[in-house]
Amino acid sequence: DGGITQSPKYLFRKEGQNVTLSCEQNLNHDAMYWYRQDPGQGLRLIYYSQIVNDFQKGDIAEGYSVSREKKESFPLTVTSAQKNPTAFYLCASSREGQPQHFGDGTRLSIL
Amino acid sequence: EDQVTQSPEALRLQEGESSSLNCSYTVSGLRGLFWYRQDPGKGPEFLFTLYSAGEEKEKERLKATLTKKESFLHITAPKPEDSATYLCAVNTGFQKLVFGTGTRLLVSP
Numbered sequence: 001d002g003g004i005t006q007s008p009k010y011l012f013r014k015e016g017q018n019v020t021l022s023c024e025q026n027l028n029h030d031a032m033y034w035y036r037q038d039p040g041q042g043l044r045l046i047y048y049s050q051i052v053n054d055f056q057k058g059d060i061a062e063g064y065s066v067s068r069e070k071k072e073s074f075p076l077t078v079t080s081a082q083k084n085p086t087a088f089y090l091c092a093s094s095r096e097g098q099p100q101h102f103g104d105g106t107r108l109s110i111l
Numbered sequence: 112e113d114q115v116t117q118s119p120e121a122l123r124l125q126e127g128e129s130s131s132l133n134c135s136y137t138v139s140g141l142r143g144l145f146w147y148r149q150d151p152g153k154g155p156e157f158l159f160t161l162y163s164a165g166e167e168k169e170k171e172r173l174k175a176t177l178t179k180k181e182s183f184l185h186i187t188a189p190k191p192e193d194s195a196t197y198l199c200a201v202n203t204g205f206q207k208l209v210f211g212t213g214t215r216l217l218v219s220p
Contacts (some may be wrong), residue, residue, distance in 0.1 A: 006154075031206055035207075040212060041210050042198075042200075042209070042212045042213070043200075043208075043210040044210075045208070050206070056214075070125050086139065090154050090155070097207070099145055099157045100206070100208065102156075103154050104154045105154050107152075
């Protein structure tokens with residue numbers, strides 16, 4: 001079945017450590033997105049990419065980095081510069097003009 | 112600034128008790144309004160897209176409507192399996208979505 005796979009489901013970060021969240025899609029979608037979800041807040045856009053080798057900052061990009069070397073993959077690195085990384089991270093993808101479809105998220109916590 | 116406000120924050124219904132969820136928005140240019148359902152620990156699941164005032168979409172017990180300032184998600188005769196958080200989002204351009212904070216719906220048997 002086609003879909004979006006996020007891994008791992010749970011991730012723990014130590015102080016000063018960078019961690020990378022994986023997002024893979026087999027829907028042949030051009031655009032991919034990363035969101036952060038915190039309790040009581042709406043999803044907030046971190047980064048998005050409309051085409052391979054190109055990406056743009058969203059509303060809360062500070063402390064995060066991404067790459068888009070393949071159409072299927074859009075990994076997110078949470079760097080040590082992100083001082084409040086504990087959240088539920090969601091990856092999405094879409095075709096132009098179509099709704100975004102989401103993976104089942106990665107929950108990141110601080111050790 | 113583009114903004115989406117959902118109400119109520121939480122709603123408790125008895126099975127079969129119909130109700131509506133509200134999504135009001137202020138955007139510079141609406142390029143689609145989306146409704147999603149999210150279960151605990153899962154990603155949002157797409158329900159509907161609405162593009163213009165007066166448009167309606169239906170799926171099983173759910174019906175979404177759109178005016179120039181707000182959208183409603185009507186739930187008719189809900190069942191316990193309809194319990195979830197319902198999210199509203201607007202497309203403000205370049206497929207960028209602005210989300211509301213959601214309505215947590217609990218349907219009791």
